[in-house]
Amino acid sequence: MGGMKLDLEAMLADLRALVEIESPSTDLAAVGRVMDVVEGWARELGARARALPGGTRQFSFGVEEGGAERPVLVLMHADTVWPHSTLEKMPFRVEGDRVYGPGTYDMKAGIVGTFYALRALRNQAAQGGWPRGGVQVLLTPDEEIGSLSSREAIEAAARGARAVLVVEPPVADSHALKVGRKGVGDFRLTFHGVASHAGNKPEEGASAITEAARAVLAVQALAHPELGTTVSVGLIQGGSAVNVVPAECVLDVDVRVSTLAEGERVTAAIHALKPQDGRVRLEVEGGLNRPPFERGPQTERLFAQAQAIARDLGFEVGGEVVGGGSDGNFTAPIAPTLDGLGAPGDGAHAAHEHVRLDRWPDHVRLLTRLLQEV
Incomplete structure (x- = not known):
């Protein structure tokens, strides 16, 4: 042959x-x-x-x-x-x-x-x-x-x-x-804040974007490149107008892991995230789509x-x-x-x-x- x-x-x-x-x-x-x-x-x-x-x-x-x-x-x-x-x-x-x-x-x-x-x-x-x-x-x-x-x-x-x-x-x-x-993981983090007028009553608002920004840094800090673990926030969607404290923000996160143990660690950490502002609610969806x-x-x-x-x-x-x-x-x-x-x-x-x-x-x-x- x-x-x-x-x-x-x-x-x-x-x-x-x-x-x-x-x-x-x-x-x-x-x-x-x-x-x-x-x-x-x-x-x-x-x-x-x-x-x-x-x-x-x-x-x-x-x-x-x-x-x-x-x-x-x-x-x-x-x-x-x-x-x-x-x-x-x-x-x-x-x-x-x-x-x-x-x-x-x-x-x-x-x-x-x-x-x-x-x-x-x-x-x-x-x-x-x-x-x-x-x-x-x-x-x-x-x-x-x-x-x-x-x-x-x-x-x-x-x-x-x-x-x-x-x-x-x-x-x-x-x-x-x-x-x-x-292994490949996909996560979606949806932040629900409180809208208010950014000029007249900013103190009444709870910014979903601010909490999302904190989460971007926290999530990407989960990466361990030396172990083959990478974490990337690839998409951000949020806000309704420049003069409104934003009530919504969504992050889409890509995770790659070389071992199942790393996949479990990152998955648990992402699902355990909590907003600093108690008025903001966080929904986390997703997980490992493909095992390593x-x-x-x-x-x-x-x-x-x-x-x-x-x-x-x-x-x-x-x-x-x-x-x-x-x-x-x-x-x-x-x-x-x-x-x-x-x-x-x-x-x-x-x-x-x-x-x-x-x-x-x-x-x-x-x-x-x-x-x-x-």
Whole structure:
């Protein structure tokens, strides 16, 4: 399989088909159109396709219900961060060894590459066809907005898998796979104060903005960068007019943690915040949306296997722990998980988003071998 042939022009045509169906997370019908195309590819390969609660689709290749061997689980998502009409300013285009467009790198090329890997496996009839236990693919609709509808299906599938391969892209502008991810938390702090005229009766007011300002400093002081814990107040909304003591203010807070213990510490501290002014009431919502994907021995074994396969294929892969979350955060505490097995490139969520055509085939060959050998 090291000399496996790939039709790059056909891969590009399939990628273009997905990219030119714009699929922002908030438009379930548009996301569903991407899923319909992918389901067509899966059925052509003889997959059993199921629609799961929450909009996730499951494709099973050579998986025996109740069989002795558990399948390898592949995770992918059909949604992107890009709104409709992004193609007008970021069209799908090929420039040299790079292919640009919204959702190319994150992660429609990962979907396309997976199906070329699956086609290669199906064609290995002389070697027994599908690998032992088979391959199960989950295509989810809402990864970019926290996987609220798909998390249950992801975790259930992981409990039945012997390993999980996530086809999110590798680390930007490299061959490096992702062997750990920080946990991600989202919090909203809403301060309810007392409005009054800022000139005539300021003493009757209780400023929600003043309490929010104190909270910004208190919350961000919870960060421990040396432990991988970061805290950022990214949005502030408050006040009604410049001459009114503000009765409302809202803070939106992003938290990233490398360990569950740190996540619990920060979560408890944020929920324990109290305004200094007793007339101001504070509501705290939120918590850890994704647990940390902690780098552990099971992932290390998968990563070592990927390194050995890559060397056999003639290239080197590194391994990094990254700050962004993925659906691999949900599976890592349940089953051995390796992330970053999609298409190399750069520019996730940015105007220069692209895939490296000179590197992409190598990573499809790597994924194919992993599916065969894990």
